[in-house]
Amino acid sequence: MSIFSYHLVKVPFKVAIRGLFSSPIKKNTPGLIHSEYMTTMSLGIPILSPSRFHIKEIAIFAQWENEEALESYLRNEKFGKILAVGWHLRLAFLRDWGKIRGFKIPEHNVSSGNSTFQVVAVTLARMKPLAVPRFIYWGIPVEKLVRDHKGTLLSLASFRFPNTVSTFSIWQSEAEMTDMVYGHSVMPSPKRHLNAMKERERKNFHFEFTTLRFKPLAEYGTWHGKEKYIQKYS
Numbered sequence: 001m002s003i004f005s006y007h008l009v010k011v012p013f014k015v016a017i018r019g020l021f022s023s024p025i026k027k028n029t030p031g032l033i034h035s036e037y038m039t040t041m042s043l044g045i046p047i048l049s050p051s052r053f054h055i056k057e058i059a060i061f062a063q064w065e066n067e068e069a070l071e072s073y074l075r076n077e078k079f080g081k082i083l084a085v086g087w088h089l090r091l092a093f094l095r096d097w098g099k100i101r102g103f104k105i106p107e108h109n110v111s112s113g114n115s116t117f118q119v120v121a122v123t124l125a126r127m128k129p130l131a132v133p134r135f136i137y138w139g140i141p142v143e144k145l146v147r148d149h150k151g152t153l154l155s156l157a158s159f160r161f162p163n164t165v166s167t168f169s170i171w172q173s174e175a176e177m178t179d180m181v182y183g184h185s186v187m188p189s190p191k192r193h194l195n196a197m198k199e200r201e202r203k204n205f206h207f208e209f210t211t212l213r214f215k216p217l218a219e220y221g222t223w224h225g226k227e228k229y230i231q232k233y234s
Helices: 013-021 067-076 078-084 129-148 174-181 192-202
Strands: 003-010 032-041 053-064 087-099 119-127 152-160 164-171 206-220
Touching (some): 003 078, 003 206, 053 067, 053 164, 087 119, 129 152, 129 164, 164 174
Antiparallel strands (some): 119 164
């Protein structure tokens, strides 16, 4: 059975810039199904603010045929060794909405079994260039909602030129995440996410879009001096 992994690591500036144009993870890597190389961003910060972007901090979202393939890559490949000194989660698929090429998403959704356990959410989209201003207008309030929500343990956005955008969040419980999605959170303006979904349904921002939900299997390393974001494994 395939597994997913999400990696965060700080790299030298030259490596980060090269990665914007050519991913250092080879497509023919043994056991790799697909990967996305992205530069991280802070949620809720204005797009034109320098503090929005973290050029030397990268995010890798990948799917592997099995855990042994991931282990081999981290142990033996040059860029894998760089990822190995960063932070990453290993993830089991639960469910998805939407479609995106590259990944082999399981056909059947899986129940987490317990809505009180922690879950991980990843969104990935290919933007329509002319829809970017409208996407920013609706998206920044949603980013602030996720960033400030008491149920999030770690949250960030990421991008890759020319048109890939993504978000990543770890939630204290699946129930808190779904409450946020459908506007039931005890937060100011709780329907920000729900309203943005309605706007997307009215006129799509993207060529491709998917939201993926995962069960965390294991956590490795530290990020910004912190470890053990995951406390409750299901």
